[in-house]
Amino acid sequence: MKKILFFFCFSLLFIGNNAKAQLAQNDSTFVYVNGEGTFIRLGKGEGTVINLLSTLQSGAQFGRIDSLSKKTNNTRMSINLARIALTATNARHKVSAGFVTDFTGTSPILEGWIGFDVHKRVKLVLGQKQTQTNNRLAMADERYAQTMAQSLAGKSSDGILYGGLMHNFVGATREGGLFVETNFNIHQMRIYPSLSVTTGEGQNFFTSQPSKQGFKYGGRLDIMPLGDFTKNNAFIGHDLYREAKPKLVVGVAASYNQKASSPIGSETGLITGIFDNSGVATLADYRKLVADFAFKSNGFALVGEYVVSTVNGKDLFTNAAATSQFTPEVASTYYNLGSAYNLQSSYVFKSGWAVDGRYAIIKPEFGVTGSKIVDQKWATFGVNKFLKNNALRIGINTNYIEINSPVAKTKKWINNFAVQILL
Numbered sequence: 001m002k003k004i005l006f007f008f009c010f011s012l013l014f015i016g017n018n019a020k021a022q023l024a025q026n027d028s029t030f031v032y033v034n035g036e037g038t039f040i041r042l043g044k045g046e047g048t049v050i051n052l053l054s055t056l057q058s059g060a061q062f063g064r065i066d067s068l069s070k071k072t073n074n075t076r077m078s079i080n081l082a083r084i085a086l087t088a089t090n091a092r093h094k095v096s097a098g099f100v101t102d103f104t105g106t107s108p109i110l111e112g113w114i115g116f117d118v119h120k121r122v123k124l125v126l127g128q129k130q131t132q133t134n135n136r137l138a139m140a141d142e143r144y145a146q147t148m149a150q151s152l153a154g155k156s157s158d159g160i161l162y163g164g165l166m167h168n169f170v171g172a173t174r175e176g177g178l179f180v181e182t183n184f185n186i187h188q189m190r191i192y193p194s195l196s197v198t199t200g201e202g203q204n205f206f207t208s209q210p211s212k213q214g215f216k217y218g219g220r221l222d223i224m225p226l227g228d229f230t231k232n233n234a235f236i237g238h239d240l241y242r243e244a245k246p247k248l249v250v251g252v253a254a255s256y257n258q259k260a261s262s263p264i265g266s267e268t269g270l271i272t273g274i275f276d277n278s279g280v281a282t283l284a285d286y287r288k289l290v291a292d293f294a295f296k297s298n299g300f301a302l303v304g305e306y307v308v309s310t311v312n313g314k315d316l317f318t319n320a321a322a323t324s325q326f327t328p329e330v331a332s333t334y335y336n337l338g339s340a341y342n343l344q345s346s347y348v349f350k351s352g353w354a355v356d357g358r359y360a361i362i363k364p365e366f367g368v369t370g371s372k373i374v375d376q377k378w379a380t381f382g383v384n385k386f387l388k389n390n391a392l393r394i395g396i397n398t399n400y401i402e403i404n405s406p407v408a409k410t411k412k413w414i415n416n417f418a419v420q421i422l423l
Contacts, residue, residue, distance in 0.1 A: 048089070058078070083101060083103070083110070105155075136290075138166050144240065163342050200215055218253065220251060221253075309336060337366070342360040
């Protein structure tokens with residue numbers, strides 16, 4: 001915690017080194033914008049902008065589980081999101097920083113990073129932030145998620161928020177490491193390439209790292225043939241900004257996590273019992289490939305996603321004597337291996353009302369007993385009302401989940417009601 005606070009305070013100190021003098025200038029401003037928070041501009045010449053945005057989302061969930069001829073009902077109320085986000089940029093020094101707290105998770109710090117514009121179109125970011133190697137909607141800020149539901153520090157405890165993709169193949173949406181982001185145009189076409197080298201252990205950047213584990217290497221390429229989207233609309237389920245002209249983005253992402261020690265490569269030390277041919281404890285490499293698209297026009301949105309994950313590891317065994325082979329089938333009981341498809345659509349009316357639907361299919365690589373991934377089908381329908389430029393949002397959604405494992409068939413109905421306030 002002390003490392004994080006020192007890291008971010010140093011960033012802000014560098015960005016606002018002339019803040020006292022600028023506050024006395026007539027061109028410094030302090031403005032609140034509905035749904036976007038408070039903006040503090042410290043002088044036109046310096047170009048320092050600080051944005052403070054807080055979020056509170058409360059909800060109630062009603063569910064029923066039908067498994068092995070037994071029905072179980074459950075009800076719970078919770079605070080889904082409780083966050084304070086602070087970002088700062090300085091155009092003169094070409095530096096930026098971000099800091100996000102999360103009071104609903106196991107760790108209060110969700111993001112902490114500093115960025116440098118090494119070129120007018122190239123940005124270098126160091127720290128913990130939203131990773132770009134996941135499916136498109138897992139890259140969206142949870143405040144703008146199509147489905148409002150309970151989450152845990154950038155993770156989904158039941159998968160509702162991301163239709164099963166998050167729960168099965170993503171783990172944490174934030175990772176710590178080094179990120180390179182760039183963008184350029186080819187005529188009307190907008191292109192966003194990015195690369196990253198992270199710890200491969202999710203939200204653990206500010207903690208000590210195991211010495212024998214490798215890094216996670218990843219990248220993403222987004223192509224927008226019809227030009228750029230409004231703000232961050234390319235990574236939101238709804239057409240929240242009602243694009244005046246049709247917009248399309250097609251993206252691909254890939255990652256290679258060396259010696260992943262958790263089933264999705266987002267935590268530390270959860271996997272044991274893998275050995276090399278010398279009997280030394282080791283781990284397998286976790287690979288993931290993502291393809292997705294989003295089309296938006298005048299309130300209509302259509303989003304599709306595909307994820308597939310595999311492992312790589314030669315001459316691996318499940319015993320120190322190196323007699324029990326670590327086969328792909330056995331690997332599926334250690335790592336989340338398989339594929340998933342998600343297709344969803346929504347429409348936002350001019351009045352702020354929005355309706356949406358979603359269908360997702362999750363398939364294991366091998367349907368063996370003990371597989372981390374099992375056959376699943378997810379169907380969701382939701383209604384939302386956006387008020388005051390998204391400063392206030394009220395939503396309900398119903399979710400049907402069908403899970404077919406080798407030992408049991410389970411059906412779930414999960415219904416959420418939530419209210420979100422952005423200040």
